[in-house]
Each structure stands twice: as structure tokens, then as C-alpha cells.
Amino acid sequence: MQAPHDTAQMASLYVHIRIVLGMIVGLGLTHLLRHFANLIENPKRKRIYWVHLGWALSMFLFLIHFWWWQFRLGHLVEWNFNLYLFVTLYALLLYLLCALVFSDSASEYPDYREYFYARRQWFFGLLALAYAVDMVDTWIKGPAYFHSFGNEFLVRNLAYIVLCGIAMLTRSPRFHGAFVSLGLAYQAAWIARQFETL
Numbered sequence: 001m002q003a004p005h006d007t008a009q010m011a012s013l014y015v016h017i018r019i020v021l022g023m024i025v026g027l028g029l030t031h032l033l034r035h036f037a038n039l040i041e042n043p044k045r046k047r048i049y050w051v052h053l054g055w056a057l058s059m060f061l062f063l064i065h066f067w068w069w070q071f072r073l074g075h076l077v078e079w080n081f082n083l084y085l086f087v088t089l090y091a092l093l094l095y096l097l098c099a100l101v102f103s104d105s106a107s108e109y110p111d112y113r114e115y116f117y118a119r120r121q122w123f124f125g126l127l128a129l130a131y132a133v134d135m136v137d138t139w140i141k142g143p144a145y146f147h148s149f150g151n152e153f154l155v156r157n158l159a160y161i162v163l164c165g166i167a168m169l170t171r172s173p174r175f176h177g178a179f180v181s182l183g184l185a186y187q188a189a190w191i192a193r194q195f196e197t198l
């Protein structure tokens with residue numbers, strides 16, 4: 001049996017893991033910012049759609065938030081390869097969502113509105129998966145940490161999963177507009193209330 005790591009070794013290991021996570025988060029942020037800049041530089045190349053931009057902004061916040069809250073994992077868990085693999089796959093899932101928000105295949109569509117509705121099943125399916133994985137990720141930090149958010153955390157994630165399921169099925173602009181508007185407002189409020197400080 002392998003000897004347990006001391007505190008210094010675990011801290012060093014987590015720095016190593018955060019470098020990998022940081023690379024993935026950095027790629028996702030770079031992808032989003034490159035496409036935001038492209039929209040600014042070429043505003044007439046393809047008509048934008050505010051709902052699509054709203055979800056792109058939501059993914060930007062999700063990545064920033066992910067990087068911030070993962071810092072706690074260094075203090076709350078003992079690392080092994082399975083945990084490292086899980087958290088890395090979670091980060092890769094978020095990167096994949098960023099790649100779907102702004103894809104090179106968008107050039108095949110007349111505007112971002114058509115692109116958004118054509119690819120909504122993939123985007124919202126993976127977003128629902130991300131919120132499910134988020135619950136597991138929070139539980140990894142320990143039952144006490146999971147329950148520290150109260151019932152709101154569980155209700156929030158389950159509500160997002162259900163709403164993503166509806167978003168996969170409907171093309172209603174009214175629903176999608178309300179979903180992204182309320183989702184962004186709640187996302188910002190959640191981060192401000194729960195994660196302002198570590």
C-alpha cells in the first residue's frame with residue numbers, strides 16, 4: 001500500500017492539477033473572446049442573435065466561476081487519479097460547450113439565430129450534463145460542503161436540467177429569451193452570494 005502524502009506533497013500535487021485545469025479553462029476563454037472580437041470587428045458579416053450571445057456570456061461566466069471554485073478542492077479533498085480524471089473531464093465538458101456556442105460550422109447558416117436553434121439539442125443536452133456533473137463535483141468536496149448551500153443548490157441544478165430539457169425540444173423565441181435572461185441574472189446573483197470570497 002502506498003504511503004499517504006503529506007500536506008506539502010498534496011499542495012504541490014494540486015498546483016500541478018490546477019495548471020492542467022487552467023490550460024483547459026484558458027482555451028475555452030480564448031475561444032469565446034476570439035469570437036466576441038470577431039463579432040466586433042466584422043459586425044455585418046453575420047447577423048447576431050441576442051439569445052445566442054447571452055449563452056456565450058453565460059459560458060464565459062461559467063468558466064470564470066469554475067476556475068474560482070475549484071481552488072477549494074485543494075483544501076477539501078485528497079487527490080487521486082480518478083478524481084483528477086473526473087475534474088479534468090468536467091473542465092473539458094465546459095470547453096466543449098464553448099466550442100458549440102461559437103463553432104466554425106456557424107458559417108454554414110445565414111445568421112446566428114438559425115445556428116443557435118439548429119444546434120440547441122447538443123448545446124442544452126451538454127449544459128444539462130454540466131449541471132448534473134456540478135452536483136457530483138460539489139459532493140466530492142464533502143457532504144458538509146454540499147449541504148452548506150442548502151436546498152437552493154439542489155433545486156437550482158435540477159431546475160436548470162429540466163429547463164435545458166425543454167430548451168432542447170422547443171424553438172420558442174419567447175422561452176429561449178426568458179431562459180437566457182433569467183438564467184444570466186440568477187447566475188450572477190448566485191456567484192455574488194455564494195462565491196464572492198473563498
